[in-house]
Amino acid sequence: MAMRVVEVPLGDRAYAIRIRAGLTADCGRELADCVSGRKVLLVSDDRVGGLYGDRVAASLRGAGATVATATFPAGEASKTLATVERLCRAAVAAGLDRGSRIVALGGGVPGDVAGFTAAAYMRGIPFVQMPTSLLAMVDSSVGGKTGVDLPEGKNLVGAFWQPERVLADPECLLTLPACELRNGLAEVVKTAVIFDPGLFARLEANVPKLLAPDLDFYLEVIARCCELKAGVVAADEREGGLRAVLNYGHTFGHALETRMEYRIAHGEAVAIGMVMAANFAAANGELPADAARRQRELLAALGLPTSMAGVDPDEIVALMARDKKTSRGELRLVLPRDIGTVEVRKINDPARLRAAIAAASRSPGGCCAGQVD
Ligand SMILES: NC(=O)c1ccc[n+]([C@@H]2O[C@H](COP(=O)([O-])OP(=O)(O)OC[C@H]3O[C@@H](n4cnc5c(N)ncnc54)[C@H](O)[C@@H]3O)[C@@H](O)[C@H]2O)c1
Ligand SMILES: [Zn+2]
Numbered sequence: 269m270a271m272r273v274v275e276v277p278l279g280d281r282a283y284a285i286r287i288r289a290g291l292t293a294d295c296g297r298e299l300a301d302c303v304s305g306r307k308v309l310l311v312s313d314d315r316v317g318g319l320y321g322d323r324v325a326a327s328l329r330g331a332g333a334t335v336a337t338a339t340f341p342a343g344e345a346s347k348t349l350a351t352v353e354r355l356c357r358a359a360v361a362a363g364l365d366r367g368s369r370i371v372a373l374g375g376g377v378p379g380d381v382a383g384f385t386a387a388a389y390m391r392g393i394p395f396v397q398m399p400t401s402l403l404a405m406v407d408s409s410v411g412g413k414t415g416v417d418l419p420e421g422k423n424l425v426g427a428f429w430q431p432e433r434v435l436a437d438p439e440c441l442l443t444l445p446a447c448e449l450r451n452g453l454a455e456v457v458k459t460a461v462i463f464d465p466g467l468f469a470r471l472e473a474n475v476p477k478l479l480a481p482d483l484d485f486y487l488e489v490i491a492r493c494c495e496l497k498a499g500v501v502a503a504d505e506r507e508g509g510l511r512a513v514l515n516y517g518h519t520f521g522h523a524l525e526t527r528m529e530y531r532i533a534h535g536e537a538v539a540i541g542m543v544m545a546a547n548f549a550a551a552n553g554e555l556p557a558d559a560a561r562r563q564r565e566l567l568a569a570l571g572l573p574t575s576m577a578g579v580d581p582d583e584i585v586a587l588m589a590r591d592k593k594t595s596r597g598e599l600r601l602v603l604p605r606d607i608g609t610v611e612v613r614k615i616n617d618p619a620r621l622r623a624a625i626a627a628a629s630r631s632p633g634g635c636c637a638g639q640v641d
């Protein structure tokens with residue numbers, strides 16, 4: 269089976285992302301230099317742990333690691349400081365010291381919470397990411413952001429902590445629920461619109477392979493997305509500015525998630541958010557109408573919503589103004605200039621913004637979470 273390796277060039281924190289079908293079952297070989305003769309805490313949620321935990325643990329043991337496992341209930345509700353405390357205590361119970369390793373197996377939730385545990389345990393120990401959801405493979409496992417939620421909001425406590433290595437196994441996508449695959453696809457489309465017209469065209473031409481899912485095609489897509497994100501991360505590890513382009517569709521999307529009290533999937537909110545951003549840019553004459561149409565049609569072909577009925581534009585604008593990514597009171601948005609190019613812009617014409625939101629709030633074929641009450 270073909271393997272892709274993407275290097276993340278971060279000086280003394282540089283690491284490799286290895287992508288190959290079947291890696292999960294034979295991760296021990298790929299990680300021997302990190303885990304051999306060491307203690308490892310394998311962290312997962314109960315769903316992914318149930319599917320893949322045994323084979324990963326067996327493979328790590330085969331490479332000479334002493335493996336303890338810790339799981340928590342699947343879902344965002346586990347991304348808390350309480351889980352971090354439980355994992356730290358499991359690490360103590362398993363005798364982990366500063367030379368030990370944490371391995372995060374799962375989607376973005378295990379990755380973020382185990383990564384943050386690794387950043388904090390004994391003031392920081394190395395960790396390995398084994399992303400199993402598409403979103404984690406193309407987005408959350410790349411870049412070194414780790415953290416947990418508070419009741420007051422998502423991702424409010426965290427650390428930049430780069431993994432020692434990332435192993436992504438496209439075969440895991442075969443067990444991923446279709447709605448979770450679509451969530452990841454929204455981030456894939458996002459990545460293509462931000463950076464790469466060639467990738468966008470390949471996605472348009474291969475929708476059936478994306479939905480199937482075709483593992484050979486995913487190998488290429490995941491590798492390309494990692495390469496593109498790694499490039500921005502290397503240039504702006506701590507989100508000084510450049511990395512902000514990755515928030516394309518997300519300022520609108522977060523406002524929709526808040527409005528829906530998270531009864532809308534993240535990928536769906538981002539898909540609608542990208543349509544709103546494109547509407548806004550097209551109405552300003554800054555994006556060719558054809559580019560906005562292609563983005564909307566690709567999202568729809570992938571089963572993602574492109575509109576949501578019953579949204580009050582004033583409310584969304586107010587929520588966007590509260591988003592933590594607005595700096596010094598001014599609203600900044602990532603807007604597309606064309607497929608493959610975006611820019612960060614200060615927004616000072618809220619009337620046009622409301623119109624762009626309204627335009628994605630009435631057409632049919634909207635979000636599967638249904639109407640806003
Ligand atoms: N650190 C970052 O830079 C970054 C970036 C984007 C998102 N995130 C975070 O990532 C999280 C979302 O990630 P996610 O969507 O992967 O969430 P998740 O980890 O909750 O996974 C979604 C669901 O899919 C299941 N699952 C995962 N892989 C599976 C597989 N191979 N087979 C069957 N089921 C599987 C999980 O058990 C879970 O029920 C959020 O908390 C978000 O804040 C972080
Ligand atoms: Zn996202």
